[in-house]
Amino acid sequence: MENIREYIPLLVPVIIIQLALMIAALADLIRRPRTKSAKWLWAVVIVLVNFIGPIVYFVAGREEEIEE
Amino acid sequence: MNFVIVLRKELLEQWRTFRFLIVAAVLVAFGLSSPLLAKFTPEILKTIPNMPPELASIIPAPTLADAVTQYVKNMSQFGILLALLMTMGMVAQEKERGTAALILTRPVSRGTFLLAKFTAQALTFAASLILAALGCWYYTLLLFEALPWGTFLALNGLMLLVFLVYIAVTLLCSTLARTQAATAGLSFAALILIGGIGSLPRISDYSPGRLFGWGAAMTLGSGEAAWPALWVSVGLIFAALLAAGLVFRKQEM
Secondary structure, eight states: HHHHHHGGGGHHHHHHHHHHHHHHHHHHHHHHHHHHHHHHHHHHHHHHSTTTHHHIIIIIIOOOOOOO | HHHHHHHHHHHHHHHTTTTHHHHHHHHHHHHHHHHHHHHHHHHHHHHHHTTTHHHHHHHHOHHHHHHHHHHHHHHHHHHHHHHHHHTTTTHHHHHHHTTHHHHSSSSSOHHHHHHHHHHHHHHHHHHHHHHHHHHHHHHHHSSSSOHHHHHHHHHHHHHHHHHHHHHHHHHHHHOSSSSHHHHHHHHHHHHHHHHHHHTSSOOOOSSSHHHHHHHHHHHOSOOOOHHHHHHHHHHHHHHHHHHHHHHHHHHHO
C-alpha cells in the first residue's frame, strides 16, 4: 500500500484532463441556444459519466446553428 | 480553390467541433494511465481482503511488458472507437445540414473536399498520439524504466496507421450514407467485418489489427515483423479513399 500512496500525485494530470473535457462540454452546453433533448439531462450526463459523458454530448447532443 | 485553403478550414473545424480536444484528451489520458494501471493492478489485487497468502505470493510483480501491453490494449480500443465516432459525421453531417452543397458551389473539387477532411483527421490523430506517446513514455520511465524510444516510436507509427485505416473506411461510410445515424450503423458493421475477417487463422497475418501485436513485440525486443499487414493497411486506406471519391463525385447534393 505504501507503494501506491507514493504514486498518487501521478494521477493528478489524468484528473485534470478529465475535468477539462467536462468543463469544455458544460461551457458549450450553456452557450448553445438549443440542444437535442433536454439541457438539464445533458448536464447530468456530462457531470456524472466520466470521459464518455462529455464525448457523447459533443458527438450527439450539439445542435449546430447554421451560419451564413 | 486549392487544397491548403480547404485544409485550413477543416483544421479550424476540427478545433471548433472539439474533435481535437476529445481525441487528445482521451488518448493522452490513456497514455498516462496505462503504465499506472500496469503498476497498480498487482498492488490492488493484494489489498483484496481474505486473499489466501499463497495466492497473494504468486501475483507477479509488474514489468515493463505489462505497461506496453496495457498501452497497446487501451490505444487499440479507444483509438479505433474515436476514429469511428469522430469521423462518421464528417461528410454525412454536412450533407444533412446542406453545408456540403454550400462549399461545393465554390471552386472546390469533390476530391479536394474529401482529401482535406481525411488529412485534417489524420493530423488530429497524429498530434494526439504524439502527446499520448510522450506521456506514456515519461510515466513508464517514472514507474518502470526507460522504453527504447526508437521501437516505441515505430509502435506508435503502426498504431496511427491502423487508426488511419478506420478513419478512411468511416469516411467512405460517411460518403455512402445520407445521414450520420446511417453512417454509424454502416461503419460499425465495417468495424465488425474487418475485425471478424482479421481474426480468421490464416488471414490474421494480413489484418490491420496485427500491427498492434507487431508494434508491442517490437518495443519489447521480440516478435516477427508483419509486413503483409502493413501493406494491406496502406492498401485499404487508398482503396477506401478512392471509393469515397468515386461515390462522392456522382452524388446529388
